[in-house]
Amino acid sequence: MNTLVDVLHHRPGWVEVKEEGEWDFYWCDVSWLRENFDHTYMDEHVRISHFRNHYELTRKNYMVKNLKRFRKQLEREAGKLEAAKCDFFPKTFEMPCEYHLFVEEFRKNPGITWIMKPVARSQGKGIFLFRRLKDIMDWKKDTRSSADQKGDIPVENYVAQRYIENPYLIGGRKFDLRIYVLVMSYMPLRAWLYRDGFARFSNTRFTLNSIDDQYVHLTNVAVQKTSPDYHPKKGCKWMLQRFRQYLASKHGPKAVETLFGDMDNIFIRSLQSVQKVIISDKHCFELYGYDILIDQDLKPWLLEVNASPSLTASSQEDYELKTCLLEDTLHIVDMEARLTGREKRVGGFDLMWNDGPVSREDGAHDLSGLGNFVTNTHLGCVNDRKKQLRQLFRSLQGQKKTPN
Amino acid sequence: MLQEESDLALIIAQIVQKLKGSTLYAQLERQAWASLQRPEIKLESLKEDIKEFFKISGWEKKLQNAVYSELNVFPLPSHPAAPPEHLKEPLVYMRKAQGSWEKRILKSLNSMCTELSIPLARKRPVGEQKELLNKWNEMGTDEPDLSLFRPVYAPKDFLEVLINLRNPNYENGDSHSFRTHLGLIQVPLKVKDIPELKEFFVELGLTAGQLGIDDSTQVPPELFENEHVRIGQKVLSEQDSAAAQQYIRQGSPTALRAELWALILNTSSQPEDILYYEQLKTNVIQHDLLVDSLIYKDVKLTASNDDYYFVFEDYLYQVLLCFSRDTSVLGHFAYNSASPPKSYIRGKLGLEEYAVFYPPNGVIPFHGFSMYVAPLCFLYHEPSKLYQIFREMYVRFFFRLHSISSHPSGIVSLCLLFETLLQTYLPQLFYHLREIGAQPLRISFKWMVRAFSGYLATDQLLLLWDRILGYNSLEILAVLAAAVFAFRAVNLMEVTSLAAAEAVLADLSTLKVMPLLQIFLFATVT
Numbered sequence: 001m002n003t004l005v006d007v008l009h010h011r012p013g014w015v016e017v018k019e020e021g022e023w024d025f026y027w028c029d030v031s032w033l034r035e036n037f038d039h040t041y042m043d044e045h046v047r048i049s050h051f052r053n054h055y056e057l058t059r060k061n062y063m064v065k066n067l068k069r070f071r072k073q074l075e076r077e078a079g080k081l082e083a084a085k086c087d088f089f090p091k092t093f094e095m096p097c098e099y100h101l102f103v104e105e106f107r108k109n110p111g112i113t114w115i116m117k118p119v120a121r122s123q124g125k126g127i128f129l130f131r132r133l134k135d136i137m138d139w140k141k142d143t144r145s146s147a148d149q150k151g152d153i154p155v156e157n158y159v160a161q162r163y164i165e166n167p168y169l170i171g172g173r174k175f176d177l178r179i180y181v182l183v184m185s186y187m188p189l190r191a192w193l194y195r196d197g198f199a200r201f202s203n204t205r206f207t208l209n210s211i212d213d214q215y216v217h218l219t220n221v222a223v224q225k226t227s228p229d230y231h232p233k234k235g236c237k238w239m240l241q242r243f244r245q246y247l248a249s250k251h252g253p254k255a256v257e258t259l260f261g262d263m264d265n266i267f268i269r270s271l272q273s274v275q276k277v278i279i280s281d282k283h284c285f286e287l288y289g290y291d292i293l294i295d296q297d298l299k300p301w302l303l304e305v306n307a308s309p310s311l312t313a314s315s316q317e318d319y320e321l322k323t324c325l326l327e328d329t330l331h332i333v334d335m336e337a338r339l340t341g342r343e344k345r346v347g348g349f350d351l352m353w354n355d356g357p358v359s360r361e362d363g364a365h366d367l368s369g370l371g372n373f374v375t376n377t378h379l380g381c382v383n384d385r386k387k388q389l390r391q392l393f394r395s396l397q398g399q400k401k402t403p404n
Numbered sequence: 405m406l407q408e409e410s411d412l413a414l415i416i417a418q419i420v421q422k423l424k425g426s427t428l429y430a431q432l433e434r435q436a437w438a439s440l441q442r443p444e445i446k447l448e449s450l451k452e453d454i455k456e457f458f459k460i461s462g463w464e465k466k467l468q469n470a471v472y473s474e475l476n477v478f479p480l481p482s483h484p485a486a487p488p489e490h491l492k493e494p495l496v497y498m499r500k501a502q503g504s505w506e507k508r509i510l511k512s513l514n515s516m517c518t519e520l521s522i523p524l525a526r527k528r529p530v531g532e533q534k535e536l537l538n539k540w541n542e543m544g545t546d547e548p549d550l551s552l553f554r555p556v557y558a559p560k561d562f563l564e565v566l567i568n569l570r571n572p573n574y575e576n577g578d579s580h581s582f583r584t585h586l587g588l589i590q591v592p593l594k595v596k597d598i599p600e601l602k603e604f605f606v607e608l609g610l611t612a613g614q615l616g617i618d619d620s621t622q623v624p625p626e627l628f629e630n631e632h633v634r635i636g637q638k639v640l641s642e643q644d645s646a647a648a649q650q651y652i653r654q655g656s657p658t659a660l661r662a663e664l665w666a667l668i669l670n671t672s673s674q675p676e677d678i679l680y681y682e683q684l685k686t687n688v689i690q691h692d693l694l695v696d697s698l699i700y701k702d703v704k705l706t707a708s709n710d711d712y713y714f715v716f717e718d719y720l721y722q723v724l725l726c727f728s729r730d731t732s733v734l735g736h737f738a739y740n741s742a743s744p745p746k747s748y749i750r751g752k753l754g755l756e757e758y759a760v761f762y763p764p765n766g767v768i769p770f771h772g773f774s775m776y777v778a779p780l781c782f783l784y785h786e787p788s789k790l791y792q793i794f795r796e797m798y799v800r801f802f803f804r805l806h807s808i809s810s811h812p813s814g815i816v817s818l819c820l821l822f823e824t825l826l827q828t829y830l831p832q833l834f835y836h837l838r839e840i841g842a843q844p845l846r847i848s849f850k851w852m853v854r855a856f857s858g859y860l861a862t863d864q865l866l867l868l869w870d871r872i873l874g875y876n877s878l879e880i881l882a883v884l885a886a887a888v889f890a891f892r893a894v895n896l897m898e899v900t901s902l903a904a905a906e907a908v909l910a911d912l913s914t915l916k917v918m919p920l921l922q923i924f925l926f927a928t929v930t
Contacts, residue, residue, distance in 0.1 A: 171715035171781070172541060201715060205542040242712060245658065245863055251781055252659040317711065382620075 003322040004311045009332060025335055028388050030054070030308060042283045047333050050307060051186070051284045056274045058288070058307040060159045061094045061119045063270070066268060070273035086273075088266045088302050090162040094119075102160050105163040106133060115164040129163060138161070164301055168294040170246065172205040176303060177240070177292040181267050181352070181378065182329055186280040188355035191271055193264070195348045195383040196321050237318065243379030247298075255298060263292060263300045264377050268353050271304060288330055324348060324385060331389070338396050346392065347385035419474050427676060428470050435463055462643065469645035471668040476876050477800055478739060482550070488606050493741035493809045497571055498816075502741045502808040505565050509768055510745045517694060520552055522764055524694045524747060540685070544717035546709070550701045555771035561855045562770075562806060563846070565587075566816055569808065586838065587823030588845045593810055595821040603881060604926055605875065607653040608918075610926050615655025616867040616918030618806050629657075636660045645670055649673065653874035655867055655918070662783040668873050669796040673789060681788035684726035687764075691729075695763045698764075699724045703774045710858055716781035720774050723791050727798075733765035736799035742766075742808035767803075772850075775857040776802050779865050801878055805853050813878040818852050819845055821882040826889055829928065833893050840901040847909055848885040855881060856912075864917045884917060887924035 004027060008014060017023045027049045037052050056062045075083035093102035095116075106114070116136065118126040130136055167174045180194040228305055238246075248256045288311025293301045311326070313319035330349035332339075339349065344351045344358060351358050358376040422427055429534045436454055439445055444635045445453040458464040493499045517524055528536070539546065567588045574592055596604060608614065613628030623629075632654065639647050640663055648667045656664050671677075688696075703720050728731070737744055744766025746759045777794050784790035804814045811817065826844055827834045837844050851859050855878070858870060871880050889896065890908065 173715060201407055205545065205718070236714070238715070242862065246782060249658045249661060250785065315711075332816065 001328060002311070003313055003319060007323050007330070008324040011327075012209075013336070022115060025333075027229055044282075045335070046283050047285060047335060049285060049287065051183075051286050052281060053280045054278065054286055054307045056277045057270065058305050059119050060092070060117060060161075061157055063157065063274075063305065064092045064094065066272065066273045068279060069271070074321060085265055087271055088269070088300060090164060090301055092159050095158040095160055103133065108320065109162075115161050115163040117159055117161060119157045119159060131283055133279065162296055162308050164293055166296045166399075168296050168298070169206055170199075170201070173201045174206040175199045175201045175238075177243070177290075177294070177300075178309070179263070179290045180242075180309065180325055181271075181288045181290055182285065182332060183271060183288065184272075184284065184285050184332065186275050189271055189275050189353055190351070190355065191353045192346075192349040193267065193331075193352040193377045193379060194325055194328070194351065195240075195378050195381055195385075196238040196325065197379070198321070199243045200238065201236040201238070203236060239317065239321070240380040241382070251298065259294070259298050259300060260377070260379055261375070263379065264352065264375050266290070266292065266300060266302050268371065270305065271353070285327075285329075285333055294306075300366040307355070313369070323373045324383075328385065338393065340396070342398070343392065344376055345388060347389050348383045350378050352377050415475075418478070419471055422474055422478070423470060424624075426470070427674070428466060432458075432463060433462070433489075450704050460775065465643055469643070469667075469670050471797045472649075488738065488784065492737070492743075493811075495571075495810045497573075498569075498590075498741060498810050499810055501565070501569055503743075504744065505808060506742060509556055513694070513745075513768065516554070520699075522694055524693050529691050532692075536689050540689075542718055543721040544703075546700075548697070550697060550698060550704065553697050553701045555702060555705075556698065556768055558587060558771040559850045561850045562853070566808065566819060569816065585820075585823070586827055586834070587820075588843050589816065589820045589823060591816065593817050595812070595817055595818050595824055596879065598825070599881070599926065604877075605871075605880070605883075605921075605925060607874075608840070608871070608921060608925065610922065612680055613654060614918050614922070615657065615863070615870075616916065617653075617922065633657045633660070635662065640664065640667065640825075643667060649874055649876070652870050656870045658863075661866065661870070665709050665783065665793060665873060666789070669793060669800070671792045671796055673788075677792060678788045678810075681726065684685040684729050684791075685722075687729040688725045693728060693763055695769060696725055696732070698769055699728070699774070702769055702771060706772055706858065707774045707778045710775075710778070712862055713775075713781070713858070716778060719781045719787065719790060720777050722787050723777050723794055724769070724774060726791055727795065728763040728765050728767070728769075730765045730795065731761075733767065733795065733799060734761060734822060737766060740803050740807055741811075741814075742803070742807040767798075770806065772854050772858075775854050777868070779862055781858050781868070782862055800876075801872060802855065804878060805855065818878060818882040819849065821879060822852070822885045825883065825886040829886075830890055830893060833889065833896060836897055837905060839847055840900055840902070840905070842899070842905040844889060846902065847906055848889070851885055851888075852881045856884065859912045860915060860917065861913050864915065868917050880921070883924065884921060887920040888912065888915065890924055890928070891920055 008027070009016065014025075024043075024045060025047050027197050030050060033048075033052065034223060037048075042048070049184050058065055067086060071083050071086040072084065091105060093099070093105070095102070111131065113129055113131050115127065115129050169175075177197060177199050179197040182192040182194070184192070186191040215389060244260075247259070270290075286307060287309065289306040291303040291306070293303050295301065310320055313322055325348065328349050339346070352375065360376050408567060435458070439454055439457045442457065445457065455464075458467070489499060493502065537544075567590075569589070569591050571591050602609070606612075613632060615629070615632065618628040619625070636651060636657055637660065639651050640660060645667055648664050652664055652668065666673075699721070703717060703724070707720055710719050744761040745768065747762035776798065777790075778792055780794055780797070784793055801813070804811060805818075806815065808814070808816060808834065823834075825843055834844065855872070856865055868880065868884065872878060892908055896905060899905045899908060
């Protein structure tokens with residue numbers, strides 16, 4: 001169920017290039033990028049699916065660093081209230097260099113649970129929970145000794161992060177949200193938000209008693225697939241529309257608007273924090289997979305940002321979602337040069353940030369009553385992309401003087 | 405005139421009789437006594453003053469709601485001397501058919517029992533009780549060995565019984581004549597035709613606003629939605645059951661639905677209700693019933709495998725296990741053509757003093773039963789509330805979907821209504837499907853028996869169930885089934901086998917219920 005291959009092959013006029021041939025578009029993986037980007041010449045029209053130093057956003061330790069720096073800057077420029085809008089990231093410390101800062105924070109909050117994550121691994125590998133310093137002292141000894149034995153392999157970087165102990169539960173289960181954000185450029189910042197996404201459920205019931213049971217706490221589908229309870233038919237995912245409806249019937253539309261507004265805030269601020277650091281090459285674009293966790297007070301937390309979100313489909317529904325996501329991504333990349341560049345919506349993507357906030361077409365008023373700006377995002381809302389694409393391309397065709 | 409008056413008097417007497425035993429009566433009595441302390445109550449005009457007090461304090465509204473609730477549920481007697489069986493089911497041949505179907509089910513249950521040597525009921529040892537209590541909120545993690553259990557029956561078994569129903573007073577002979585029905589159902593019950601349905605469902609017409617149509621993204625909310633939400637909030641603040649039922653015919657806003665349904669079903673959240681649920685829970689902990697395994701098996705086979713309802717697995721056990729022990733459900737058998745199965749204490753077969761109803765609530769679950777509960781988990785999260793709503797929905801509506809009766813909302817009538825609508829308004833399609841051996845009812849039966857749960861997307865299903873509550877009738881299920889066939893008629897005309905027809909109709913998850921209903925009822929040229 002490889003969605004990417006299917007979408008690329010089905011795109012009219014696109015041909016797959018073999019081996020060393022010249023390409024105009026490359027959906028590359030990050031290792032190729034690391035080795036080849038710097039000495040690859042690209043014509044003006046060529047597009048590639050990653051930014052050179054995307055890891056400033058996607059590696060947990062760099063992201064934390066950038067976010068902390070951005071927060072300080074905001075506090076200086078706009079005050080504490082504005083800076084507090086960046087408090088969507090649980091307290092994180094890089095290991096081993098911030099170990100002492102971590103211990104200080106640890107001692108200030110006795111009894112809480114912490115989670116240790118490797119900075120560069122994915123799919124839930126290498127993650128564990130702990131409550132006592134003793135647990136990580138043991139771990140430190142283990143990793144250092146194995147490194148010594150192996151000789152010159154450096155100790156992997158980890159981050160210690162405050163574990164969110166009161167996640168929002170549905171049916172007694174913990175879940176996180178996977179949301180897709182497409183960034184077309186950083187300078188200026190242009191970002192699109194996809195309407196669809198999904199909630200990934202843990203297979204077992206949430207309890208703080210079993211911090212050793214990684215199946216309970218980690219909601220990655222990859223980890224869930226290895227759980228003894230896992231039944232492939234279940235899929236354990238909910239489309240975002242279903243999730244949004246569930247919340248609306250439980251908490252009312254206002255609370256849901258606030259929650260989704262807070263999530264928009266996460267996307268925009270996280271991108272702003274790395275805006276000046278990422279090398280903005282006009283050939284590059286990137287489709288990020290954001291992992292968000294909601295707590296019981298309906299506050300969203302950013303867990304991490306993925307530069308290469310999984311494009312393999314786990315079910316028919318998942319296949320539809322990912323193929324449509326990729327098709328719309330390619331529409332926006334616009335190798336065919338059909339768009340005017342002034343569009344606010346393409347298929348399932350809504351333009352979220354265009355060097356500034358983007359207003360809604362219909363001039364909708366703000367439901368929260370705070371006089372806040374109503375953004376052009378429709379996460380978890382109806383995605384009538386086929387209809388919209390038809391209308392869009394028909395009108396574009398009408399505007400062109402010479403037919404294709 | 406006189407007849408109507410005496411009918412009314414009879415109805416009033418019956419309702420008063422029914423309400424006399426309820427908690428509401430006790431509460432009203434207490435309130436009346438307490439009101440004597442108030443200065444405005446005077447001895448000379450005691451009756452009027454207390455009535456006035458009830459009106460102001462909202463107790464009259466509660467009484468109104470209770471009466472309205474009774475009127476909805478209890479069938480009106482046709483004759484004061486009618487025996488109780490007539491309330492259950494007036495037609496003898498239907499009663500007989502239901503009786504023999506019940507015998508079959510019970511036989512199947514008993515033989516499973518003997519085969520597996522499992523008792524119908526047993527007391528749990530203390531250790532097991534403690535374990536179950538600890539695991540109460542996560543019974544879904546249990547993986548008992550259910551391979552030897554099989555569901556007592558599935559909807560298609562029930563369909564075969566309905567197909568063989570015959571009215572002995574209606575002589576058809578063995579040969580096909582113009583009086584033989586073209587569909588599967590061969591009993592002559594009266595069903596509504598489209599003009600009558602148009603009148604019945606007048607609020608679904610093209611000139612009235614609807615949730616499910618007029619709240620879509622293209623329609624500005626000022627046109628209908630905002631006002632509708634405002635009215636909904638007003639209805640809720642007035643706590644008026646009848647008004648809520650009328651209001652919900654045009655659909656319920658998502659945020660108000662849970663409360664509106666509770667108001668229409670007239671459920672309360674008094675401490676007594678929570679206590680009652682806790683009592684049921686204790687019963688579950690103390691005794692293990694054979695039907696529990698059937699429930700487990702059903703949940704694992706159906707709801708747990710559903711892409712959306714798997715999350716609520718634990719709630720389903722908490723509701724269904726308690727439901728089987730709830731003897732108050734036995735009350736609905738007064739107007740249900742079915743009767744609760746009887747079992748005898750070991751060794752006392754046939755002795756009436758040792759007869760008990762099994763299961764205690766008299767309802768044996770079948771394959772797919774848990775899907776009646778699953779959509780409700782979307783609205784109610786507190787177990788005792790969820791339980792109450794499900795129980796009310798069952799004793800008002802769902803029981804009609806698996807018992808043989810002549811009631812217009814009974815499954816037999818729904819099947820006949822579906823087939824008649826299809827034959828009358830899509831004769832070419834009906835004929836074609838019949839010719840290729842794909843009788844439409846064979847496909848739509850399972851949708852109707854489950855009230856479309858598990859087939860439609862949840863938000864669409866809830867809009868459909870809004871209308872079931874609003875019109876106090878299940879006929880909309882048959883109309884929707886016909887509308888679905890009408891919608892996919894073009895594809896269905898091209899199929900050449902039952903399997904292909906099933907495939908065309910396999911996925912209903914993208915359908916929008918209200919536009920389909922509106923088009924079928926109001927916008928098709930007849």
